[in-house]
Each structure stands twice: as C-alpha cells, then as structure tokens.
Amino acid sequence: MDFTSLPDSLGHLLTYHREAPLIFSSGLFWVLFVCFMPVYALLRRRKWQMLVFVIAFSLYFYYKCSGWFFLLLVSTSVIDWFISRAMVEIGSSAGRKWLVALSVVISLSVLGFFKYANFFLWNWNAMVEGNFQPLTLILPVGISFYTFQSISYIVDVYRRKIAPAETWGEYLFFLSFFPALVAGPIVRAENFLPQLRENRRANHQEIYGGLWLILAGVIKKAVIADYIAQYNDLVFASPTGYSGFESLMGVIGYTMQIYCDFSGYSDMAIGLALIMGFRLDINFNLPYKSQSLTEFWRRWHISLGLWFKNYVFYPVQRTKLCDNIRKAMKKKKNRYGMNVFPTAISLTAVWTLIGLWHGFDWNYLCYDWFCGLIIISAELLKPVYDKVNRSAPKIFASGWMDMLRTLRTFLLVSFSFLFFRPDTMEVTIRMMRNLFAKPYVYQAAEFIYWHVYDLFLIAVPLLILGVVDGMKYKGIDVYERFHRFPAVVRYAVYVGGILLIYITKGDMSSGGFAYYVF
Template sequence: MEDISNLFDPKYISPIQEAAKNIWHLLAYDPSAPMLFSSGLFWMLFIIFLPIYAMLKNRRGQMVLFVVCFSLYFYYKSSGFFFLMLIATSMVDWFVSHIIYRLKVRRARLCMMWFSIIISLSILGYFKYANFFLWNWNQMVEGNFQPLDIILPVGISFYTFQSISYVVDVYKERIAPTENWLDYLFFLSFFPALVAGPIVRADYFLPQLERNERASNADIWGGLWLIIIGIIKKAVIADYIAQYNDLVFDEPSLYTGVQALMGVLGYTMQIYCDFSGYSDMAIGLALLMGFHLGINFDSPYQSRNLTEFWRRWHISLSSWLRDYVYIPLGGNRRGVFRTYLNNFLTMLIGGLWHGAAWKFIFWGAMHGVGLAIHKACRPVLSRIPDNFLTIFIGWSITFVYVSLLWVFFRASDFATSVLIIENIFRDFNPAQIPQFFEARTEWCVMMIILIICHFLPQQWADVLQSLFIRMNWVLKLIIFLLTVQLVVEFMSEEVAPFIYFQF
C-alpha cells in the first residue's frame, strides 16, 4: 500500500490544488453566471439539500437555520455579497415590527411604519433608480453628472415588497411579528421565491412555517410536475423562441411586417413562458418542502378585458399593488374620477417597479389608461350579451393591446418600439406568411402548439397533474428523462437568464 506521505509529494499537490481551485470556482459567486433554477449546479445542490432538509424537518430550529443558510448561499450565488444587505434589511424590519407591535400610540406606530418603508424604498431607489434620476437631471438642466457604478442586486424589488407588506401588516394588526428574527429571515430569504417571486405574503406563509407540516405525497409529486412544466416552459420553449425574437428586436429595420409581427407574438409568448416557468419551478420547489405559495399565473392570454388580464398575470404583484397601493390611495371609495386616477397611478408605480426607464413607465401608464377605459365602459359593456362574437372581440382587443405594449417593454428604446410597430402596420403582406412558415417551420410549430395549450381549459391541466401524481414511479422517471432530453435538444450554447432577474 502506498505511503500516505506520498500525497505531499509535489507531483500530487498540483492536481489537488487544481481540483480545489475548480471546486471553489464552481461554488463561488460569478457575476457572469448567476445560479438559476434551470442550471445544473442548482439541481446538484438541491439534490444534496433535500434529504438533509427532510431529516431536520422535525427539529424546527435546526431546519430553519439550515434553510436560511442555503437560501443565503443561493442569494450569494445570484448577487454576491449583497446577501449581507438582505440580512441587514431583515434585522431592521424585524426590530421595527416589534416596536410597532408594542407601541400603543397610533401616531408613533405610524411613524415607525413609515420609517421602515422609507428605509426600504431608499435602498431600492439608490440601487435601481439613482442613475435614472441622474440621467433625467442631466437632460433637464444640461448637467454633467456621471453615472454611478451601481450593480443592481438580483431580486431586490421582490424582497423589498415582501418586507414592506410585512411591516404594514404588523401595523394594521393583520399579523403579529415573528417571535425570533431567524423565522423572519426564513420568510424573507426563502430561496424558491427570493430572486423572482412570487411575492410571498407573511399572513399566508408564516402560519405554514409555524405548523411545519411535512409535504404530502400529492405535494411532492405535484411539485415535481410543476418543476417539469416550468423547465419545459423556460428551457425548451422560451429560450428557443427567444432566438428569433431577439433578432427582430435587435435589428427591426431588417425585417418585414410579417416577420416583425411574428417577433412580437413570439415575445408575447416568450415572456409568459419565461416568467410563468420560473414561477412554476419556484412553487414546485416550495411544495417539495411542504410550503404552498399559491398560483402566480392563470392563463392570462385567455382574458377578455384588461382587468381580467391583471387578475391572471403575475397575480402576486397585481394583488400586492391592489392591497398596498390602490386601496391606500382610496381605491374606488372616493368617486369615479379618483377610481380612474388610482388605477392609473397604481399601474404607473407598477411600471416603474419593473425598471428604471421611461419605457417601463410608459408601459405601466398605458395599462393604467386601459384599465380606466375598461372601468368607464363597464355600464355599456354590461348591457351587451355574452356570445361567441362579443367574447372574441373582447379577447382580440385585449390580446392586441397587451401584445403591442410588450413591444415597449422589450425594445431597447422608443424609436425601436415605434419602428417595429410601423413595420407591422405599413409593411404587412399576408402572402409572406407561407414563406415565413417554410423558413422557420420548427419555430412556427412550437408557437402553434404553445398557443393551443395555453387556451385549453384549466381542468385539462388539472387532470394531467392528477394523472402524473397517481402514475407509477417508473412512468414518472421516464417523463422526467424525456424532459431532460428535450432541454438538451433545444438548449442554446449557454443557459439564458430569466427575464425577471433584471427586476
């Protein structure tokens, strides 16, 4: 047997050092490759995480500490040492929530709530909007302020909204603050929902943590089903159809009206598959751990009006805006004009939340205008009978309106957005559609299948999920392996980041 001292021989040290260096490089933060749910590294770590989590489940304190550590590491792999800011935010808001809870004077409680909100919004404002305001200031006064060297932490918009809602709910006595800080950090840093939502509400999530129930078989297999669906949506569909969409949005002047229209339709479905795919994976991962996050998308392109669209699209954000912006502004309690104005202001804030650019403000404002118009037309619309024609017209107007606004959301600037829309309306020749289908048959087939699946009744999806839950584990394994094979077949050169990572 070879002497163990040989391991210290110089000829052994170099390979050991090289292996250690490779492992460190893999596990350390790489700003060019944040850890994604669709990456191999995440699933390797999650496979290690899950059995340890299961063993610690009955020891609540140890389980909470373990999940918090994993969540913070996950955030470190996504945003580097900004995980320390997440910890600081949780400490401040946890202490403030306890002060609010113990104070008896309403004015003092209100001051503490606003103290917390202002701190949270100030941090978000600096990282997300400082350069935007500097740019606009330079434009207005011909200033020469140079842009700041700021890196936007991934997911800061999501966990900031969660933290604000927690403090507000404590102030309004909807919930009591958590007894210990670690429980609150668990809620705020819970890795399935940390970097791109859903925006988790404390009154829904914290009671589940308190009960600490194990995942049922239905939760486990239902969670796995959602993960499979999410992977297909993101890594197979969204990433594949994005390859053509990106060409159109990057160089719109090179494409005809038909090609531009296909690019717009492609992005309309891409952003849905990308974001709802992430949400499906996040909700599925949480189910494997015994936590329910609700639903975040409900076939939004089936909507017959804009109000319905926002009840189906990014449900956690739209409900947050309703409860913490629209209703505090007065909701529909202060007359017709104020109702329309409150809708407009709420969506304006929603647009600004998405990004520090005028295109996002315009996108939000136009959704606000659309919501106000729909509400103003309700007395007339309520007298129109529901039949196939009226339903189709309502759906068509909504879908076209939403799709055209996605152009401003995706394009690099207003000029590009206008050029794409002009191409569609000025240079549209239906005779080119067969040529486009022939040139991009695989893309078109995938889009057709996707659109058909999107418009199938929800009951059909529920039946498929129930069948998956009940089927033999061998069939489940085959479905999972087929999913992996699909990802390999359609995968581009590198894993594309989720669209909502930038928000």
C-alpha cells in the same frame, strides 16, 4: 481533460459571477438541490436546525445571484424585525404610525437608490450642465420582490392583521426563502408564517406534484421560451432587416416567450416550495384567455396585482380625497361618480407606481401608461358598455364573441409589449413602422415556408401546455390523474422530462429570467 484543475473549476462555479447568476433551470442549481434535499429531509422535523440550514442555503443562493448584496437582504431583515417588535411594544397609535413610516421609507429608499440614482444624476447633470459620471450601480437581483415582501409584512403587523415573527430567524427565513427570492411570487407573511409555525411536512403527493411543476416550468423556460427568444431577440435588435410579417411574428413570439419565461419561473418556484412543504399562491392563471385588459391583469403576475390591490389601491380608496369625492357625488346623487371617480384615482396611483417600479425609462413609462389608460378608460366607460351589452343582439353574448374578445385582448397585450421589450423608443417606432407600413402577404408565405419546422417545434409544446392549463381551468387536475398511474410510468415520465430538457437545452450555462431585472 485536465483533472488537476478540478479545485479551480469548482471555485469558479461556486463563487459569484455577475454574468452567470444561479437560476433554477441551470445544471449547477440541480447539483446544489440534490445536495440540499437529503439534509433538508433529515432536518425538516427539527424546526431550528431546518431554519438555519434553509436560511444558509437561501443566502448562498442569493450570493450566487447578487454577490455581497446578500448582506443588504440580511440588514433589511434586521431593521424590519426590530421595527416590528417595537410596534408590538409601543402602544400608541402615533408611535406605531411613525415606525411603519420609517420602515417603509427605509425599504423604498434602498430600492429607489439602486433604481433611480443614476436617472436623477443624469437629469441633474443636464440641468446644471455639469460633468458628473453615472454611478456604477448594479441592481441587486430580486430587490423589488423582497422589498415588497418586507413592506407587506410591516404594514400587516401595523394593521394587526398578523402577529410579528416570533424570532429574527423566522423572519429572515420568510424574507430569504430561496424559491421565491429573486423573481417572486411575492409571498405574504400572512400566508407564509403560519405554515412555518405549523412545521407541517410535505406528503408524497405534494412532493411529486412539486416535481411535476418544476419540470413543467423548466420546459416552459428552458425549452420553449429560450427557443423562441432566439428569433425574437434578432427581430427586436435590428428591425430594419425584417418584413412586416416577420416583425408581427417577433411581437407574438415575445408575447409567448415572456409568458413561458415568467410563468415557467413561477412554476419552478412554487414546485420547489411544495417539495419543501410550503404552499405558495399561483402567479398566473391562463392570462391569454382573458377577455379584457383588466381581466388580463387579474390573471397575470397575480401576486404583484394582489400586492398593489392591498397596499396601494385600497389605501388610496380610503384617503380623504376619495372620501370627499364620494361625499360630493352623493350630494349630487351621482352614483356613477361615487363609484367610478375614486376607483379611477386609485387605479392612476397603482399604474403610476407600477411604472416607477418598472423603472425610469420611456419604454416602460409608455407601456404602463398604455395599460393604465385602457384599464382606467374601461372603468370610466363601464356603464356605457353595460348599457350597450344589455341592448345588443344575442350574438354578442355568444361564444364566438367571447373568442373575438379574447383575440382582441391578446393583440392588445402583444401590442403593449412593443413598448416593454425594446431597449429604446427608436426600436419601438421601427417595429411599428414594420407592422403597419410593410407588406404582409408574400412575406407570410415565405416565413411559413422557412420556419415550418420551428413553428411545429413551438406549436406542439404550447398546445400541450394549453390543453393541460385548459383542463385545469375546467377543474380537471391533470397531475392528480397522472398521480394515479403506476409508479413505473410516472418515473419514466419524470426521467423523460429531465432528459428532454437536457438534450434540447444542453449547456450548463443558462440565460437569466426576464423579470430578474426588476
């Protein structure tokens, strides 16, 4: 070992490297958090010192993830802050409308530039048969998430739902709060700013509840998701080399991987915030227990769903177009049309925008169209379903049917990921060919024989997570019960959890999160 290289090594570790963003499950974050915590504990009662310290840490965290783009985040906060103050000063409704429009346009332009500039250049290139080179654009990590927060803040101030942040520091704290900065949950100022103003302190139970969530999140992400990803990545990268059953396992594996990856990240974010005394809303609520795709989207990435509901769905419902449809339907005494058509229009707007958010890519477009079409169709056909359900035999209301509906929804969601996961439509088509055209029976036995150990390794933690989540669903808080155990047992579990993560995960290098790319 070369001990003289310590300064260089530290310099390398602590500066921005695109291939090594700082993520919660990495060893470096752990080291930084151990340094962060005692200072935070000392400053938490002194609001201003605490604000400055946490903002500095959050901006450094963002610098490690996205380099100098942290300045973009600071600029966004300055613009939003001045616009929100100006909205308070200006009394006229028209002036306020212009200001909110200005802020939203600025936020969306920045997001749109990074996401779509090259797409438009390529198409322009094709139309004029030019020879432009695509721009070397790196999407700042988490730009969508803080843009959503910025828009929700400005719109809520405009609607007079919230008072603007008292100071720029307070607003920058909200926008840059590191637990939720790069992949959500999307925090709403309405819930967050009052907590900051109350200056409340985390109690003992919240602090250890936070640690519990972080450990659960790291196990989901670093142990389960990363382990399953090794297999799924190979199947999706070269589907020609895999049988129908192996491909099916790859698709189902990805369905579990993305849940463990994304919900694991959310758990860590919520846990970190809880340790600091801030309560963030949950982002996942047993999504694979859903009985329909509509219900799935209410349980999956809840903060995004709520954002679209509040800032797209309801505003579209209140547009003149929807009002006119409602009036026209009322005249015709068509109650079905009165409710369903405006809803379908709003859902179309929501799914188009979610599609745009994911990015201009055929795979994402197909994914969003697929989900959107099923959800809109379900809305349009709701009266038919209701009628069928009312007249159906009792067996349709049994638990077995609920299980079948859950399985159907799980398979639909897994199928939708056939569009979401691959990099190109060619891979999607090859995977579909594997799934629907290749034989299964022999390969299933072969697969189980080869992978029995892996299946066991994946099944055990998933089963434990399922039981814990299931108990939560039934109103039994496992952590609350765990908290009643003697301190020695609790600390042993915490230490065991940390060691489990490190002996299975090991290396300080760690893969990014699936939703970093948005």
